Each structure stands twice: as C-alpha cells, then as structure tokens.
Amino acid sequence: MYCYVILDSKSRFLDKSFTYHIPDKIKNKIKKGMRVIVPFGKGNKNTIAFVYDIVENIDDDFETKDIVEIIDSKALVDDELINLAFFMNKRYLSPLRSCIRQVLPAGNIKEIKEYFYKTENLDKNDNLYHIFESKKSLDDLLNKYDINKDILDKYKDKGLIDSYFDINSNQKINYQIFVSLKENFDDSKISKNAKKQKDIINYLRENKEVEYKKLLSKTKSSKNSFDALVKKNILNIRKIEVNKALVKDSERYDKFILNDEQNLAFRKIMENPDSSYLLKGVTGSGKTEVFLQVVEENLKKGKDSIILVPEISLTPQTIERFQGRFKQKIAIMHSRLSQKERFQQWRMIKNGEVKIVVGARSAIFAPFKNLGLIIIDEEHDKSYISSQDPKFHTDELALFRRAYNKATLIFASATPSIKTMTKTLDGEYNLLELKNRVNGKLPKVHIVDMREELKNSNYSMISSLLYEKINEKLKRDEQVILFLNKIGHNSFTFCRHCGYVIKCEACDVSMTYHKNVSKLVCHYCGRTKNQPTICPSCGSKKIKEFGAGTEKLEEEIKELFPKAKVIRMDSMTAKDKSTYNSMYKNMKDNKVDILIGTQMIAKGLDFDNVTLVGIISADLSLNIDDYTAYETSFELLTQVSGRAGRADKKGEVIIQTYRPDNFVINAASKNDYQGFYNYEIESRKAFEYPPFVDLITIKILDKSRIKCMDISKKIKYYLDLEYEKDREIKIIGPNPCKISRINNKYRYNIIIKLKDEKLEEISDFLIRLKNYFINKSKDTSILVALNPSDIN
DNA sequence: AGCACGCCGACT
DNA sequence: GTCGGCGTGCTC
Numbered sequence: 001m002y003c004y005v006i007l008d009s010k011s012r013f014l015d016k017s018f019t020y021h022i023p024d025k026i027k028n029k030i031k032k033g034m035r036v037i038v039p040f041g042k043g044n045k046n047t048i049a050f051v052y053d054i055v056e057n058i059d060d061d062f063e064t065k066d067i068v069e070i071i072d073s074k075a076l077v078d079d080e081l082i083n084l085a086f087f088m089n090k091r092y093l094s095p096l097r098s099c100i101r102q103v104l105p106a107g108n109i110k111e112i113k114e115y116f117y118k119t120e121n122l123d124k125n126d127n128l129y130h131i132f133e134s135k136k137s138l139d140d141l142l143n144k145y146d147i148n149k150d151i152l153d154k155y156k157d158k159g160l161i162d163s164y165f166d167i168n169s170n171q172k173i174n175y176q177i178f179v180s181l182k183e184n185f186d187d188s189k190i191s192k193n194a195k196k197q198k199d200i201i202n203y204l205r206e207n208k209e210v211e212y213k214k215l216l217s218k219t220k221s222s223k224n225s226f227d228a229l230v231k232k233n234i235l236n237i238r239k240i241e242v243n244k245a246l247v248k249d250s251e252r253y254d255k256f257i258l259n260d261e262q263n264l265a266f267r268k269i270m271e272n273p274d275s276s277y278l279l280k281g282v283t284g285s286g287k288t289e290v291f292l293q294v295v296e297e298n299l300k301k302g303k304d305s306i307i308l309v310p311e312i313s314l315t316p317q318t319i320e321r322f323q324g325r326f327k328q329k330i331a332i333m334h335s336r337l338s339q340k341e342r343f344q345q346w347r348m349i350k351n352g353e354v355k356i357v358v359g360a361r362s363a364i365f366a367p368f369k370n371l372g373l374i375i376i377d378e379e380h381d382k383s384y385i386s387s388q389d390p391k392f393h394t395d396e397l398a399l400f401r402r403a404y405n406k407a408t409l410i411f412a413s414a415t416p417s418i419k420t421m422t423k424t425l426d427g428e429y430n431l432l433e434l435k436n437r438v439n440g441k442l443p444k445v446h447i448v449d450m451r452e453e454l455k456n457s458n459y460s461m462i463s464s465l466l467y468e469k470i471n472e473k474l475k476r477d478e479q480v481i482l483f484l485n486k487i488g489h490n491s492f493t494f495c496r497h498c499g500y501v502i503k504c505e506a507c508d509v510s511m512t513y514h515k516n517v518s519k520l521v522c523h524y525c526g527r528t529k530n531q532p533t534i535c536p537s538c539g540s541k542k543i544k545e546f547g548a549g550t551e552k553l554e555e556e557i558k559e560l561f562p563k564a565k566v567i568r569m570d571s572m573t574a575k576d577k578s579t580y581n582s583m584y585k586n587m588k589d590n591k592v593d594i595l596i597g598t599q600m601i602a603k604g605l606d607f608d609n610v611t612l613v614g615i616i617s618a619d620l621s622l623n624i625d626d627y628t629a630y631e632t633s634f635e636l637l638t639q640v641s642g643r644a645g646r647a648d649k650k651g652e653v654i655i656q657t658y659r660p661d662n663f664v665i666n667a668a669s670k671n672d673y674q675g676f677y678n679y680e681i682e683s684r685k686a687f688e689y690p691p692f693v694d695l696i697t698i699k700i701l702d703k704s705r706i707k708c709m710d711i712s713k714k715i716k717y718y719l720d721l722e723y724e725k726d727r728e729i730k731i732i733g734p735n736p737c738k739i740s741r742i743n744n745k746y747r748y749n750i751i752i753k754l755k756d757e758k759l760e761e762i763s764d765f766l767i768r769l770k771n772y773f774i775n776k777s778k779d780t781s782i783l784v785a786l787n788p789s790d791i792n
Numbered sequence: 793a794g795c796a797c798g799c800c801g802a803c804t
Numbered sequence: 805g806t807c808g809g810c811g812t813g814c815t816c
Binding site: 002004005007013014016017018019020021038039040041042060062063064065191193194195196197222224225228775778 | 810813
C-alpha cells in the first residue's frame with residue numbers, strides 16, 4: 001500500500017504530491033486525513049506530512065521510502081473536505097498545498113495536538129485509570145507516562161478512551177521579526193569575501209532596526225548570509241506579536257410572524273429542501289427573518305447550518321440576531337480572528353458543540369458532519385471571490401457541499417449577480433421573490449446633474465439639493481448617510497504648471513494625500529511621502545491636490561453643518577474591529593447625525609433613523625476599466641440607496657452624477673433590476689465575457705521588467721503552440737497590467753478566454769506550464785486565477 | 793525550506 | 805592546494 005502526501009513546508013518548490021510506502025504494521029491504522037511523519041530529502045529528515053489519499057499500487061518508476069509513523073489516531077478532515085480541496089486545485093488552478101491548507105484547521109499544523117481522555121466505560125480499577133482521569137497529550141503519554149501507541153489503540157478500539165484535537169494554549173500568534181546589531185559585536189570572524197554579510201551590517205548601522213524581510217530585500221542578500229551573521233552572534237532579533245480579536249453575548253431577538261411573501265418563500269424552501277434557491281428581495285424586505293426560520297427548521301431536524309455574510313463588518317449584527325434567536329453557541333469564522341481563536345472555533349464545529357456557523361467566505365469550509373443548510377447573504381458581493389490562493393468562488397464550493405450533503409442552498413440578494421441570475425433563469429436555482437419592503441415604502445430617488453451645479457458656480461462636493469435636504473433632516477433629528485467611494489483627502493497631487501503627478505516610487509500609481517497624517521500615501525504598498533510645496537519637476541509652486549475623497553468631504557460637511565455630529569467610516573478610520581463597533585453603536589444610538597463612508601457602509605447596515613442617503617459621485621465606479629464595472633456600480637448604488645428609510649419613516653436618496661443619462665444610474669434610481677440585467681447580459685454576450693465564457697488570467701511578477709516581459713512572452717509562446725488553432729480558446733497578451741508595477745515588482749498579464757467545456761483540458765496544461773516556469777526562474781511569481789473579481 | 797554539490801576567488 | 809561564499813538543483 002502507498003499513500004500520497006503533502007508536506008508541511010512553506011517552500012513553493014515543494015508544493016506537490018509525494019508518494020510513500022506504507023509499512024505493514026501501520027497498514028490498518030492509517031486513514032486519509034491524518035498526519036504522518038515521513039523521511040524527506042537526502043538526510044531523510046523527519047517531516048510532518050498530510051495524507052490525502054491511500055492506494056494499493058502505484059505505477060510510477062521512482063523509489064519510495066517508508067512512512068516513519070502516524071501522528072493522529074483519527075482524521076483531521078473527512079473525505080468531503082479533502083475532495084473539496086482537490087476540486088479547488090483543479091478548477092481554480094491554485095497551488096495544491098494552499099487548497100489542502102484551506103480545509104485543514106487554521107494555524108500551524110505542527111502545533112495541533114491530540115489529547116486523550118477517559119470515557120465512562122473505563123473501569124476505576126483499571127491500572128491506567130489515574131492517567132486518563134485528566135486529559136493527556138499524545139506526546140506526554142508517550143514520553144512521560146511511558147505508554148506506547150499500541151496500548152492507546154487498544155483502549156481506543158474498546159471505547160475506554162477517546163481523543164480530540166487542540167493547539168497549545170501558549171501558542172504563539174503571528175510575529176514580525178525586527179533585526180538590529182548587537183552592541184559590542186565582533187566582526188573579525190567575517191571573511192573578506194562575505195560581501196553580503198558586510199552589506200547587512202552596514203545597512204543596520206545606518207538604519208538601526210529593520211524588519212527581517214525588508215532587510216533582505218534592501219541589501220539584496222539571502223537567508224544564507226543572514227544565518228551566517230546569526231551564527232557569529234552579531235545580530236539582535238526582536239519579535240513582535242500581531243493581531244487579536246474577541247466574541248461576545250447578545251440580546252434576545254424575538255421571532256416575527258412572516259408576511260405572505262416571506263411565508264411563500266419559506267414554504268417553498270421547506271417543501272423541497274434538497275435543492276438551491278435564489279431569494280431575490282429588495283433591501284428591507286425581511287430576508288433575515290426568512291433565514292432565521294429556515295435555520296430553525298434545520299435545527300429541528302438536527303442538522304447544521306452555515307450562514308455566510310460578505311464582510312467581517314457584518315458578522316457582529318448577524319451573530320447578534322442568530323444568537324439572540326436560538327440562545328445557543330454559534331461559531332464564527334473570519335479572517336480577523338487569531339490563529340488560536342480560529343482553531344477554537346474549528347474545534348467547536350468539529351466536535352459537534354455548535355450547529356450554526358456565521359462567517360465570511362472561509363466559513364464555507366466549516367467541518368460539519370451533518371450539513372443541512374448553506375445561506376449566502378448579499379450573494380452578489382465581490383468578497384465571495386477569494387483573491388488569495390486558493391482563488392475560489394464561494395458559490396461554486398457551496399454547490400459542491402450542497403450536492404454532497406443533499407442540503408439546502410440559498411443565495412440571497414436585492415441585486416443578484418449576473419452569474420447567479422443567469423443560472424436561475426436557466427433553471428439551476430429556484431427563484432423566490434420578496435418584492436415589497438416590510439414597511440411598504442421604497443425610498444424616493446432624485447438624480448442631480450453636477451454639471452448644472454458647476455454652471456451655477458457651485459464648486460463644492462455638495463449640490464444645492466443635497467444641502468437643503470441634509471438641513472431638513474437635521475432639523476427633524478433624523479440621520480443622514482453620505483457615500484463616497486474614495487478614501488483619503490484627495491485622489492492625487494499634481495502640478496498645474498507642468499502637469500507632473502506625484503507617484504509612488506515603488507508602484508505605478510499616484511499617491512493620495514491624507515490630511516490627518518499630513519502625508520501622501522500609496523494605497524498599494526503603504527509607502528508615505530511628504531506633500532511637496534514646489535513641483536519636483538519644474539519648480540513651480542502651483543502643485544496641489546486634486547479630486548476629493550472621504551476626508552475632504554468630512555471637512556466640507558463640518559464647515560457647512562457646524563452643529564452636526566459627523567463621523568467618517570472608511571478603511572482608514574475603522575481599521576480595527578473595536579473602532580468599527582463603537583462607530584456602529586454610536587450611529588445606532590442616534591449619537592451621530594451624519595455618517596460619511598465608503599463601500600464599507602453599503603453593506604447591510606440597518607439604522608432605523610436614516611432617512612436620507614446622498615451618493616456624492618455615482619460616476620466613480622462606472623469608469624473602472626473592467627467588464628464587471630456596470631454590475632458593481634448597479635449593486636453599489638442600489639445597496640447604498642437601500643440604507644434609507646428602513647423603518648416607518650420614508651427615505652430619500654440623492655444621486656449626484658456628471659452622467660445623468662447613464663443607463664446604470666437610471667436603472668438603479670428606478671430600482672429596475674430586470675432592466676439592468678437584460679442590458680448587461682446582452683453586452684456580456686456581445687463582447688464574450690462571463691457567464692458566456694470563462695476567463696483565466698495569468699499574472700507574471702518580477703523585479704526586472706525585462707525578465708518579466710521575457711517570461712510572459714515565453715508562456716504565451718507555449719500557449720500558442722498548444723492552442724493557437726483552437727477556435728474556442730483565445731489568448732490575449734502579454735500586456736503590462738493596468739498598474740504596471742507594485743512594490744517594485746513589474747506586472748504583466750495574459751488573459752485566456754475559453755468556453756467552459758475546455759477548462760479541464762487547459763487546466764492540466766497550465767499547471768504543468770506554471771510549474772515549469774516556477775522551477776526555472778525562482779524570483780518570478782506566476783499567479784493564475786479563474787474568473788477573478790479583478791482582472792487587473 | 794534544507795541540503796549537497798561544484799564553481800570561484802583569496803589566501804597559505 | 806584548500807577554504808568559505810554563493811549559485812544551482814533536487815527532494816517520493
């Protein structure tokens with residue numbers, strides 16, 4: 001017998017399957033999903049590996065080594081999730097290890113320990129009773145108590161003891177490593193040839209303390225030279241912990257009686273739970289109550305539920321409702337939990353201690369054994385497409401798990417994505433509609449032509465109508481939300497004399513002025529610069545900011561409405577969860593009159609007292625050069641508008657635009673989803689974009705532009721060789737990415753358009769091609785994605 | 793990533 | 805010669 005394993009190693013060169021022989025004595029103990037120790041490399045170093053498959057025979061011609069031993073006595077993950085990992089590997093062309101990692105419990109796989117404890121079957125007179133009275137880790141049992149694995153297995157088989165997984169409570173979280181020189185170091189031992197080591201020392205002399213990765217890249221040196229210096233006792237190393245998070249209790253949330261529409265949707269789902277649904281409901285139509293009742297039914301059947309929300313920012317209020325309703329423990333899964341916390345949530349789910357998980361896209365991997373329901377709320381949201389490896393689409397994984405478990409799958413949105421709507425019209429999902437708001441009123445929408453404002457000499461960001469309306473609402477003590485899709489003070493700084501634009505030194509983008517830190521900031525790499533007073537190119541003093549962001553808007557508003565309490569919510573001000581939560585609470589408690597925000601506030605925030613929403617510039621997202629620009633804009637405008645008038649007060653929306661005739665803006669203002677869909681689907685068809693074709697993007701990144709271009713051309717050459725004659729496959733590029741350089745790495749892309757039945761054929765070829773180039777050129781990154789949310 | 797191999801310049 | 809640095813290639 002042989003098994004296929006993935007090594008626990010970070011190197012991308014080892015990101016592939018290895019085959020080991022299973023010695024007879026562990027043959028009947030080893031299972032898929034367990035960790036094992038294997039001899040690896042020339043020194044046969046003992047390495048942790050994950051078994052993803054077991055086979056009787058292999059026909060490969062390489063020699064196989066024997067597995068040393070099994071680490072776990074039961075599988076960390078079951079077949080469903082292992083299969084899901086391979087599904088991702090194949091479909092999204094993502095590195096195999098990243099796919100396996102995704103379905104494994106979070107955190108360092110080495111830190112996961114198996115703990116043994118007694119069951120009620122263990123007799124008090126058993127001579128091992130005292131040992132298992134309290135839980136013991138496998139390590140301790142083997143080393144301190146001198147109990148061998150055979151005894152453990154025997155006891156376990158008889159049901160006298162059981163085990164579970166945990167990680168060390170003193171487990172270390174993420175570290176950033178800072179390096180400096182020791183005070184009285186002795187550099188006499190450094191040979192004259194060690195140029196790199198001297199570079200490092202000199203760099204540290206100038207910069208005192210430097211972050212490890214930065215140090216290596218700045219001095220262009222390798223880990224080799226660094227390690228040599230550590231050995232010679234020259235460097236000080238300081239580690240700093242990053243990130244933290246928490247979970248809390250919530251108030252009772254009582255059950256509502258469903259209205260007719262809600263009830264119809266609910267009944268249809270319950271009639272046929274083994275299928276998929278699209279619940280299309282206008283904002284404020286009470287989708288959440290339908291979810292809650294479906295989950296309740298699912299709980300009655302003893303089944304588990306996964307509820308997905310687009311952003312971490314939405315989890316607190318969703319959790320509040322589910323916890324408030326069901327009065328039971330609910331697991332949370334999202335990216336801002338620490339490794340330890342994530343592991344604890346994973347363990348609760350795995351051990352069956354919870355039946356409900358609420359979370360962002362990664363919660364789709366919740367290791368439930370009896371999954372009965374998956375809900376994807378705000379289904380259209382881009383965050384359901386992962387932009388890191390594995391670059392999965394949550395809807396596709398949900399379909400996979402739904403089919404495997406014969407579960408119910410519900411997509412929900414006021415503005416379904418083109419993809420989901422098309423599948424619904426094709427009959428793949430059943431359509432359920434909630435056409436009316438619970439309180440019966442949709443907001444009234446006004447479109448303001450900003451060109452007219454300019455003609456009337458109003459140069460501010462606020463039109464006269466918006467100004468009037470804000471005043472009116474403030475007088476009535478109602479709340480206002482202003483939406484602007486751009487953070488910072490200004491979009492860029494440029495010279496009125498020569499046209500010079502301040503750009504980031506490491507990226508091909510202009511820098512944004514942030515007044516609170518009075519610096520220019522690059523939103524791609526985080527570098528900052530002082531705002532110059534004279535133009536670095538021509539020396540003119542006419543260098544100034546241009547365009548406006550949320551920070552500038554906040555200033556204008558404070559000037560226009562000095563008495564109003566204003567807060568600004570964007571990725572700069574609401575960086576961590578606690579500030580976000582306090583802003584949310586202040587808004588809810590009516591301590592804020594005007595909320596200014598970006599994308600962040602478009603998603604499902606419900607404030608009963610908000611009666612006016614102002615969209616400062618509806619055009620911004622329309623101009624993005626991406627085939628999804630119209631779809632995203634329509635969603636955004638509709639969602640933001642939906643923030644107005646959620647309770648019994650009537651809401652109003654003001655959309656400011658320079659393009660009042662634009663189709664998307666008009667459709668959004670009339671809440672005309674169908675009109676929008678019909679228009680957009682035609683254009684996707686005409687220009688051959690998803691859902692009519694699949695796009696595979698290949699991004700090539702390298703510090704040298706020449707090398708980047710060279711490798712890109714070679715990849716294109718091989719692709720052409722294979723597919724040039726195939727009329728179902730189009731290969732575009734290589735072209736420089738729209739942002740042609742980020743963090744000093746040049747970026748090229750190749751885009752492949754293909755009919756989806758060709759995907760399988762091309763993906764095998766692409767994986768081989770990618771591996772070939774990765775092994776050939778170590779400093780080049782090659783990133784492949786299927787239908788990414790951002791093709792640039 | 794970790795390790796061996798082999799090339800190269802600098803020093804005995 | 806010979807030693808250490810450093811680039812390259814391989815790992816079931």
